[in-house]
Amino acid sequence: MNLFKYFSESRAELSRVTWPTRTEVLEGTQATLIFLIGLTLIVWLMDTLFGTAIHTLLK
Template identity: 50%
Template sequence: MFGGIARYFREARAELGRVTWPNRSQVLEGTQTVVVFVIVFTLFLFALDYIFSLGIRTVLQ
């Protein structure tokens, strides 16, 4: 049982050594893309919510 766990961690560590990690500029570019997407999507949802709330308020009055 414990031999299997130790083997798992040895293999996981070896696999991490084979990973191609992104450099700093790639990480910053990816982060910037995600932040812009989140802001745009948030504004879209805000506008959609505002439009629906106006419609519901109009119907209920």
């Protein structure tokens, strides 16, 4: 397959793609950020608790 045919077929395939709307992208981004912030807080809390517990046990 030559390069021209490859790009031609790729362009045709991309024209058939159903792209998400702006609202869908923003909602997905918002959900991802909320999840990551929550997960970060959970990991931070666990790190703090275990660090304090280990520090107390080794003291």
